[in-house]
Amino acid sequence: MAQYTPMIQQYLAIKKDYPDTFLFFRLGDFYELFFEDAMLASRELEITLTGREGGTDERIPMCGVPHHAADGYIAELLKKGYKVAVCEQVEDPKEAKGVVRREVTRVITPGTMMEGKWLTDKENNYMAAIAEVDGRSGIAACDMSTGEMYVTSLTGTGQLVLDEALQYRPKELVFYGFDTLPKTSIPSAAIASGQLHEFAVDEQYQSQAKDLDMAMRTAVNVLLYYIGTTQKRSLAHMRQIKRYDARQYLQMDGFSRRNLELIETIRDKTKKGSLLWLLDRSETAMGGRLLRRWIERPLRNRQELTSRLEAVEALKGDMLLRSDVRTCLDRVYDLERLAGRIAYGNANARDLVQLRLSLEAVPELKQLLLQTDSSVLLQMANEMDACTDLVDFLREALVDDPPLSIREGGIIRTGYDAYLDKLHTASREGKTWIAQLEQREREATGIRSLKVGFNKVFGYYIEVSKANIPNVPAGRFERKQTLTNAERYITPELKEQEALILEAEDKMIELEYQLFTAVRNEMAKQIPRIQELAERISTVDVLQAFATVSDERGYVRPQFSESGEYVIQDGRHPVVEAVLEQEKYVANDVTMDQDKRQILLITGPNMAGKSTYMRQIALITVMAQIGCFVPAKQASLTLVDQIFTRIGAADDLVGGHSTFMVEMLETKHALQKATSQSLILLDEIGRGTSTYDGMALAQAVIEYIGEKIGAKTLFSTHYHELTGLADTMHGVVNVNARCEERDGKLLFLHRIEEGRADKSYGIHVAELAQMPHWVIERARSILTGLEAGSSATSTDMQMSFEALWTAPVAAVSEEPSPPAHPEELAIIEELRDLDLNQTTPMDAMMKLFEWKKRLKQG
Numbered sequence: 001m002a003q004y005t006p007m008i009q010q011y012l013a014i015k016k017d018y019p020d021t022f023l024f025f026r027l028g029d030f031y032e033l034f035f036e037d038a039m040l041a042s043r044e045l046e047i048t049l050t051g052r053e054g055g056t057d058e059r060i061p062m063c064g065v066p067h068h069a070a071d072g073y074i075a076e077l078l079k080k081g082y083k084v085a086v087c088e089q090v091e092d093p094k095e096a097k098g099v100v101r102r103e104v105t106r107v108i109t110p111g112t113m114m115e116g117k118w119l120t121d122k123e124n125n126y127m128a129a130i131a132e133v134d135g136r137s138g139i140a141a142c143d144m145s146t147g148e149m150y151v152t153s154l155t156g157t158g159q160l161v162l163d164e165a166l167q168y169r170p171k172e173l174v175f176y177g178f179d180t181l182p183k184t185s186i187p188s189a190a191i192a193s194g195q196l197h198e199f200a201v202d203e204q205y206q207s208q209a210k211d212l213d214m215a216m217r218t219a220v221n222v223l224l225y226y227i228g229t230t231q232k233r234s235l236a237h238m239r240q241i242k243r244y245d246a247r248q249y250l251q252m253d254g255f256s257r258r259n260l261e262l263i264e265t266i267r268d269k270t271k272k273g274s275l276l277w278l279l280d281r282s283e284t285a286m287g288g289r290l291l292r293r294w295i296e297r298p299l300r301n302r303q304e305l306t307s308r309l310e311a312v313e314a315l316k317g318d319m320l321l322r323s324d325v326r327t328c329l330d331r332v333y334d335l336e337r338l339a340g341r342i343a344y345g346n347a348n349a350r351d352l353v354q355l356r357l358s359l360e361a362v363p364e365l366k367q368l369l370l371q372t373d374s375s376v377l378l379q380m381a382n383e384m385d386a387c388t389d390l391v392d393f394l395r396e397a398l399v400d401d402p403p404l405s406i407r408e409g410g411i412i413r414t415g416y417d418a419y420l421d422k423l424h425t426a427s428r429e430g431k432t433w434i435a436q437l438e439q440r441e442r443e444a445t446g447i448r449s450l451k452v453g454f455n456k457v458f459g460y461y462i463e464v465s466k467a468n469i470p471n472v473p474a475g476r477f478e479r480k481q482t483l484t485n486a487e488r489y490i491t492p493e494l495k496e497q498e499a500l501i502l503e504a505e506d507k508m509i510e511l512e513y514q515l516f517t518a519v520r521n522e523m524a525k526q527i528p529r530i531q532e533l534a535e536r537i538s539t540v541d542v543l544q545a546f547a548t549v550s551d552e553r554g555y556v557r558p559q560f561s562e563s564g565e566y567v568i569q570d571g572r573h574p575v576v577e578a579v580l581e582q583e584k585y586v587a588n589d590v591t592m593d594q595d596k597r598q599i600l601l602i603t604g605p606n607m608a609g610k611s612t613y614m615r616q617i618a619l620i621t622v623m624a625q626i627g628c629f630v631p632a633k634q635a636s637l638t639l640v641d642q643i644f645t646r647i648g649a650a651d652d653l654v655g656g657h658s659t660f661m662v663e664m665l666e667t668k669h670a671l672q673k674a675t676s677q678s679l680i681l682l683d684e685i686g687r688g689t690s691t692y693d694g695m696a697l698a699q700a701v702i703e704y705i706g707e708k709i710g711a712k713t714l715f716s717t718h719y720h721e722l723t724g725l726a727d728t729m730h731g732v733v734n735v736n737a738r739c740e741e742r743d744g745k746l747l748f749l750h751r752i753e754e755g756r757a758d759k760s761y762g763i764h765v766a767e768l769a770q771m772p773h774w775v776i777e778r779a780r781s782i783l784t785g786l787e788a789g790s791s792a793t794s795t796d797m798q799m800s801f802e803a804l805w806t807a808p809v810a811a812v813s814e815e816p817s818p819p820a821h822p823e824e825l826a827i828i829e830e831l832r833d834l835d836l837n838q839t840t841p842m843d844a845m846m847k848l849f850e851w852k853k854r855l856k857q858g
């Protein structure tokens with residue numbers, strides 16, 4: 001180290017404490033990165049890698065970004081999951097003896113970002129910690145920008161724990177223990193190892209900490225320790241810790257959530273096309289975030305759901321009122337994040353004006369809600385604290401349109417502070433005196449072209465053109481600057497006034513800054529009130545969003561029955577319905593119960609709508625259990641404790657599992673965890689292996705669910721043989737997705753009817769997908785052979801299959817030339833009359849040989 005220059009030695013000493021972090025090292029107007037940081041950052045940020053002498057023979061790799069543009073680069077690194085430590089010069093370089101003192105003032109990590117520009121309005125920015133204590137796992141998650149903190153604990157240390165943490169979609173996940181979990185497969189979260197600060201939770205949450213079990217305590221401690229080491233600022237806004245039991249919510253594993261496209265689509269991972277996208281009619285950013293949380297955590301508590309539904313009903317029924325509520329909400333800014341910035345001490349005057357404007361909307365919002373007949377909304381309105389004292393205070397203190405900077409004055413309203421007003425008057429009077437000086441001096445000197453001006457170097461001056469210099473009063477005017485055509489002068493009175501003005505302005509700026517921070521500190525004390533209000537406003541916002549969508553799309557209020565019955569009349573898939581343009585969505589019924597109709601076996605051709613039907617039922621369940629109306633004519637549902645879906649392929653090649661293995665693992669998971677109150681959706685289980693294997697597995701799974709679990713289950717399959725189960729197993733019923741063949745074309749009716757499907761139409765669908773003509777024709781002929789052979793013995797079948805496969809390709813050449821020979825015509829005639837259902841594969845082969853022979857002879 002000794003051979004490095006003192007500055008590089010300083011860099012290395014600081015970097016030692018931030019090994020897994022990009023160190024942005026302030027050097028004048030730049031942040032520089034050195035060594036490996038520089039090499040990696042130059043690649044990640046696409047900036048030029050240079051070098052710098054550092055005392056050794058080799059130049060040190062270096063790259064840098066201008067300090068005023070650093071935010072953009074930092075944001076990019078955070079997005080990629082990296083952390084950044086910002087190292088500033090903490091003393092004035094002019095006063096420094098030797099190397100300027102530098103310190104890390106902040107570590108910015110993906111999960112602890114606070115700056116608005118790096119956050120998405122309608123998305124929480126969570127970080128989470130999971131900690132293991134004696135076989136139990138604590139999960140804590142918080143959003144630093146809003147101050148929310150949640151904690152729960154679960155028995156065990158497996159995938160379920162990870163699933164619970166991932167529900168938050170954390171940007172950062174801190175582990176304490178869990179050495180066996182596959183951390184590489186965690187999507188989009190930066191991973192860190194946690195350390196423990198044993199009493200952090202007691203310091204931050206005082207009495208609330210007592211209610212936590214050891215696993216919860218540890219998780220919160222790990223999280224707080226991590227935050228403490230990165231953030232060097234106030235955590236005053238970290239509000240009440242919300243402890244919950246994951247079992248009080250409808251549970252879905254990560255795969256089912258993704259599969260149902262609750263928050264984003266599977267295909268391109270965007271919000272558009274998801275349930276969230278459909279329902280997000282929220283007006284405020286807070287409402288948008290709460291809606292997400294509700295969708296991620298549907299309820300199981302009937303009473304809470306009834307409250308939400310009652311409020312939605314009231315708002316849905318009164319369009320005018322709803323529109324007024326929406327207009328009111330539109331005036332409300334992001335109170336949660338404003339509160340965060342106030343606590344952090346980085347709120348500016350505009351933020352506080354936004355706070356006032358938001359609070360000003362509250363009395364009207366309350367009035368509107370009081371007009372409804374919903375007891376829930378009435379209670380919410382009555383409990384809303386409009387914070388009128390804060391509004392008055394902010395209105396008195398701050399001007400309406402302050403500048404962005406809090407260091408330039410222009411923030412505090414006249415009348416708020418007597419001394420500030422005095423300074424204002426002094427400055428104003430000084431300026432008026434100067435403004436009048438020009439006229440006075442013109443009269444006194446008789447120089448009509450005399451002017452008073454100002455520049456930064458000399459301050460105020462009196463300017464006289466060369467021709468008028470003889471008239472300048474000697475002694476009173478002091479020459480300051482000579483120009484080509486004029487002279488500039490000052491007078492003692494002018495300088496005196498100038499000093500007064502400048503002093504007043506300096507003092508005003510400093511005083512305004514102090515007054516502003518005092519106002520901000522005052523607001524910081526009110527954060528719990530603001531946060532509570534924010535919670536109520538966001539709830540109203542989500543409820544009105546539900547009401548708006550429900551009204552526009554003709555949804556109905558779901559009823560919840562105790563009988564175990566699950567009946568939907570004319571149900572629709574909410575998202576498919578919304579995106580279908582010309583084509584109308586075909587509504588479908590579903591009737592299930594805990595007895596005779598517990599398992600629906602869905603058969604029907606590909607593309608007929610089986611998966612859509614299953615997803616539709618799951619989505620209707622989720623919608624009902626978040627308190628929204630549902631796309632149906634009528635819905636009488638049973639509350640569900642868990643939803644399991646196995647729909648579509650979900651490869652886990654990174655995790656080392658094949659498609660079929662994933663299917664089996666997920667089915668096992670459903671079989672292990674489901675209860676009689678769960679909803680299971682299984683799409684074509686067993687299709688990934690040989691027919692008999694697959695069919696056997698499928699049947700065993702159905703039997704297991706029917707006999708050992710009793711969960712409501714929808715099971716789609718192409719194994720028509722399984723439909724026989726409806727005759728032998730209690731609780732199994734066949735339904736099918738109807739299709740019709742008209743004029744040789746397949747018509748998808750998308751209608752789910754009672755009974756089993758008669759045909760598969762797979763080749764029709766391949767034809768629709770414009771498979772090569774050759775393949776279609778070949779498949780048809782193979783199918784014909786197979787169907788004909790199905791009545792024969794298995795050896796027959798194998799023979800026929802092989803025979804057909806080795807048959808000459810020319811028979812299905814793409815465009816056969818028209819036959820001209822009479823023998824050919826005769827053969828075609830015979831072919832047309834041949835009844836394939838009455839022809840065994842052997843007969844067919846014999847015929848083929850005969851025809852070939854005749855053609856050769858002919």
Ligand SMILES: Nc1ncnc2c1ncn2[C@@H]1O[C@H](COP(=O)(O)OP(=O)(O)OP(=O)(O)O)[C@@H](O)[C@H]1O
Pocket residue numbers: 576584585586587588604605606607608609610611612613737750751
């Ligand atoms: N009820 C409906 N009304 C209108 N269109 C529908 C309906 N159900 C499904 N569709 C449309 O039909 C398409 C195919 O549906 P889906 O994927 O559910 O078929 P499937 O029977 O599951 O097919 P496969 O067996 O190949 O998986 C969907 O993309 C959807 O656009």
